[in-house]
Amino acid sequence: MPVNTNSTGSARTLSVPRWIMPMLAGAILLIYPFLVSDYYIDIAFYFGIYALLGLSLNIVLGEVGLFDLGHAGFYAIGAYVTAILNTRYGIPIFVLLPVSGLAAALFAYIVCSPIIHLKGDYLCIVTIGVGEIVRIALINNPFDLTGGPNGVFGIDFPRIGELLVIDSSLEYYFLIWAVVGLSIIGLISLQNSRIGRAWNCIREDGIAASASGIDVRYYKLLAFVLGAGLAGIAGNIYASKLMCVSPESFSFWESCLMFCIVLIGGMGSIPGVLIGAAFISLFPEIFRPFAMYRMLVFGSVMILMMMFRPGGFWPRKRGGVSYRSLMEDSGD
Amino acid sequence: MIDRPGKATRNGNDILLETQGLTKIFGGLTAVSDFDLDIHKGEILSLIGPNGAGKTTVFNVVTGIYRPERGDVVFKGRMITGKKPHQIIVAGIARTFQNIRLFPDMTCLENIMAGQHCRAKAGLAASVFRTPKMRREERRIRQVAEDRIRQVDLWAFRDELAKNIAYGSQKMLEIARALASEPELLVLDEPSSGLNPKETEDLMAFLQGLIREEDLTILLIEHDMNVVMGISDWVVVMDEGKKIAQGPPVEVYNNPEVIEAYLGKEEEGGEDAGPASH
Numbered sequence: 001m002p003v004n005t006n007s008t009g010s011a012r013t014l015s016v017p018r019w020i021m022p023m024l025a026g027a028i029l030l031i032y033p034f035l036v037s038d039y040y041i042d043i044a045f046y047f048g049i050y051a052l053l054g055l056s057l058n059i060v061l062g063e064v065g066l067f068d069l070g071h072a073g074f075y076a077i078g079a080y081v082t083a084i085l086n087t088r089y090g091i092p093i094f095v096l097l098p099v100s101g102l103a104a105a106l107f108a109y110i111v112c113s114p115i116i117h118l119k120g121d122y123l124c125i126v127t128i129g130v131g132e133i134v135r136i137a138l139i140n141n142p143f144d145l146t147g148g149p150n151g152v153f154g155i156d157f158p159r160i161g162e163l164l165v166i167d168s169s170l171e172y173y174f175l176i177w178a179v180v181g182l183s184i185i186g187l188i189s190l191q192n193s194r195i196g197r198a199w200n201c202i203r204e205d206g207i208a209a210s211a212s213g214i215d216v217r218y219y220k221l222l223a224f225v226l227g228a229g230l231a232g233i234a235g236n237i238y239a240s241k242l243m244c245v246s247p248e249s250f251s252f253w254e255s256c257l258m259f260c261i262v263l264i265g266g267m268g269s270i271p272g273v274l275i276g277a278a279f280i281s282l283f284p285e286i287f288r289p290f291a292m293y294r295m296l297v298f299g300s301v302m303i304l305m306m307m308f309r310p311g312g313f314w315p316r317k318r319g320g321v322s323y324r325s326l327m328e329d330s331g332d
Numbered sequence: 333m334i335d336r337p338g339k340a341t342r343n344g345n346d347i348l349l350e351t352q353g354l355t356k357i358f359g360g361l362t363a364v365s366d367f368d369l370d371i372h373k374g375e376i377l378s379l380i381g382p383n384g385a386g387k388t389t390v391f392n393v394v395t396g397i398y399r400p401e402r403g404d405v406v407f408k409g410r411m412i413t414g415k416k417p418h419q420i421i422v423a424g425i426a427r428t429f430q431n432i433r434l435f436p437d438m439t440c441l442e443n444i445m446a447g448q449h450c451r452a453k454a455g456l457a458a459s460v461f462r463t464p465k466m467r468r469e470e471r472r473i474r475q476v477a478e479d480r481i482r483q484v485d486l487w488a489f490r491d492e493l494a495k496n497i498a499y500g501s502q503k504m505l506e507i508a509r510a511l512a513s514e515p516e517l518l519v520l521d522e523p524s525s526g527l528n529p530k531e532t533e534d535l536m537a538f539l540q541g542l543i544r545e546e547d548l549t550i551l552l553i554e555h556d557m558n559v560v561m562g563i564s565d566w567v568v569v570m571d572e573g574k575k576i577a578q579g580p581p582v583e584v585y586n587n588p589e590v591i592e593a594y595l596g597k598e599e600e601g602g603e604d605a606g607p608a609s610h
Contacts, residue, residue: 186460189459189460189461189462190456190459190460192470193454193459193462193466193470194445194448194449194452194454194459194469194470194473195454195455195456195459196459197438197442197445197446197449198446198449200435200437200438200442201435201438201446201449204434204435204436204437204438205433205434205435205436207397207417207429207433208429208433208434208435209435209446210397210416210417210418211395211397211417211418211421211426211427211429211433212418212421212446212447212449212450212509212510212513213417213418213421213422213446213447213449213450213451213513214418214446214449214450215416215418216418222456226456318437318438318439318442318491318493
């Protein structure tokens with residue numbers, strides 16, 4: 001990433017140099033919490049959680065085009081693994097951060113292996129089932145682990161001894177956005193690799209992808225495993241922030257919200273996911289005064305979006321492979 | 333017209349691909365029955381026959397999209413029967429489709445880069461951390477793709493979405509994608525369908541150039557008799573799932589059985605019967 005003098009940017013076209021937007025967003029995120037009250041920091045924290053969830057679903061839905069409406073199930077696995085292992089065995093939250101990601105990934109691998117060949121709406125229905133099974137299983141309190149409908153209480157703060165204890169809104173805010181930032185960097189790398197291209201090829205045409213040498217089954221599973229892992233990590237941070245988890249946080253509605261995030265933003269577009277997450281998490285706050293009409297407005301906005309911007313607010317722009325030469329000889 | 337090594341070595345034993353007793357059944361329909369085919373290194377072999385003869389089914393079995401009920405496919409002396417398409421392409425067989433199958437919302441260059449997928453190894457960790465090895469590999473993928481896109485004269489469209497380019501260009505792009513996988517056998521399903529005479533001529537010259545310059549063998553399904561007669565070294569005729577004749581183009585062209593099955597009664601100048609309609 002070239003972060004050097006700003007005089008080299010080509011001002012010939014309307015589009016600004018592409019590092020300006022991320023830099024600006026980063027700067028705003030850095031300054032923002034010092035200008036507002038804790039309440040608004042918390043809103044930004046939940047924006048971060050939804051951004052992470054949106055990014056995780058974007059791998060499955062956006063990059064590979066697999067309809068996954070049970071993503072809250074993976075999120076729940078991450079949160080409950082954190083909650084149970086922390087409250088029962090006192091394992092530190094930071095240790096559980098990767099553990100919950102891996103647990104959710106493993107769960108995804110096991111449940112998705114037999115269903116990965118399903119297409120479109122069939123897969124969608126099965127994933128709804130998976131998500132609901134997870135939620136209902138949590139309510140049923142298997143082995144007395146999940147605490148039934150009440151959930152699990154008393155989850156610790158993330159801490160490294162006494163050196164670093166994350167217990168304020170501000171610190172949680174930086175924790176989630178650090179994770180989101182790292183995820184974005186990793187995902188951008190993936191988008192520009194053979195794996196990202198393989199995912200897109202599968203989305204575009206599975207048979208052609210297979211005939212071009214792409215192991216469709218493997219890459220679909222990889223997307224699910226990776227997406228679930230990220231959702232599990234989001235679950236970990238969410239659980240420790242709330243200090244308790246309960247099944248109602250991982251309802252079908254949550255899966256729908258994640259789906260909306262990806263659709264609003266634009267399938268496969270990382271800036272799009274951030275816009276979608278902002279919309280989903282900030283919208284209820286903005287419309288708090290008109291709480292009665294909130295869902296009405298939400299529904300109308302979704303319908304209008306589908307009519308006028310079916311590709312999302314910020315669809316992914318293609319041509320990244322030879323972006324430089326594109327900028328030089330044709331501007332667009 | 334046919335003075336290329338393919339014909340001369342027709343009796344040799346440098347067989348690249350062989351099918352033995354291939355049988356494919358769909359429900360109650362035997363699409364291909366007991367079909368033998370052998371393709372020699374360096375030749376252009378055309379598989380012809382009336383619509384519904386089972387040509388595309390043979391292609392789909394050879395490239396792993398269907399699994400045959402009986403029979404074997406042997407490539408370079410190794411059995412590849414029942415392997416998955418992505419394994420077949422690693423072995424060295426690349427294909428195109430009858431109705432173009434590109435990745436419409438990806439750029440032309442990215443489409444061709446997909447062909448190199450099977451020749452690259454970078455895994456998840458290497459891709460996330462962009463290791464030097466992965467970067468080298470990416471440069472190589474890109475280099476191969478750029479060479480291939482120049483070869484089919486689509487360099488100007490490299491950053492254009494595949495769905496936006498002309499039909500004829502899309503056909504060439506699909507061939508380029510197949511070539512990017514560095515195949516030994518190129519399997520083309522009706523490469524000239526939908527092309528105008530000028531484009532067809534260019535395609536023929538292109539394919540002949542490929543055989544001349546690269547270590548390649550071509551198997552094609554074709555309806556356009558000008559193409560079949562013009563570039564094939566060997567022609568195999570199918571009807572109702574069976575092989576009814578084979579030989580050098582001229583011989584097959586005059587074979588009464590073939591004329592009856594394939595050209596019907598229009599033997600007088602009716603050689604282009606059929607190509608326009610599917």
